[in-house]
Amino acid sequence: MSAAVTHMLATDLDGTLVGDAKGLKHLINYYKNLPYEVSLVYITGRHLESAISLIKSEQLPTPKLLVTDVGTSIYQGSNMEQDLEWKQKMKKDWYPRQIREAAKDFPQIKPQQLPDDRRVSFTIEERENEHIVEEFKKALDAEQIPHNFIFSSGRDIDILPAGSGKGEALRFIAGKFADGDTSILVAGDSGNDLEMLTLGYPSVIVANARQELLEVKENANLYRATKTCAGGIHEAWKYFYG
Incomplete structure (x- = not known):
């Protein structure tokens, strides 16, 4: 360009x-x-x-x-x-392994299979489980893992590097x-x-x-x-x- x-x-x-x-x-x-x-x-x-x-x-x-x-x-x-x-x-302060470990406490959240660690993504199928998404976010915050948390379409959770x-x-x-x-x-x-x-x-x-x-x-x-x-x-x- x-x-x-x-x-x-x-x-x-x-x-x-x-x-x-x-x-x-x-x-x-x-x-x-x-x-x-x-x-x-x-x-x-x-x-x-x-x-x-x-x-x-x-x-x-x-x-x-x-x-x-x-x-x-x-x-x-x-x-x-x-x-x-x-x-x-994107590499600065990015800890995908710790994010996956934190997710293990929430069995309703299913990991997506991706070709690399540029992001860590999950799905949650049941709409009534959306409160679980908020609990997962709070857990990441409590562990002070730098990240950008995006929940969309009522099912997709994308955890991205901060910034x-x-x-x-x-x-x-x-x-x-x-x-x-x-x-x-x-x-x-x-x-x-x-x-x-x-x-x-x-x-x-x-x-x-x-x-x-x-x-x-x-x-x-x-x-x-x-x-x-x-x-x-x-x-x-x-x-x-x-």
Whole structure:
């Protein structure tokens, strides 16, 4: 991203950019016909291989930047070169083994199988067990384990390095690759998008968003789309940037 970035779409993938093939096609064609380039930044909970697989299967444009594992890794360009500055930041004060040990006291919480330790993730299936999630969080706090705790979609628990998450990753990207004149739109559909949707940039919550985003406080830079997925992004882009 050596050239000046004038416009940027920072979007979640599943349920946001991806999920409505017709709306996605219209959005991509709309961007192709604009008189300026929209730099695409994909910010996903998927790990790298899974994200690349989705990009290929959905025939998504190659992004300028790909952020994976709920904001714990950043990759640039078609060769997906990892941002080493962010990588070093994510390694500081990160204790995945201690997090897994703490989770053993909560049998209702099931570990997710991931290819590496960039994050530690779990699922909890029964909605009535959500109080267990709060107890787990309190246990991590009591043991003074540095972390960022994200519970989303009523089932997904992501434990990330402190100072990480989709919001902090986007803040880092905006500081490194954009400037105060860059027009940015942020798009999401679930709780793990909340941090980036509330940074203060123009943002869209797509119509198919999870309940946790329906409760977000209204503000002038927040647009609630009437269309789902990419159709909602298209709607919001025209609202903010004409």
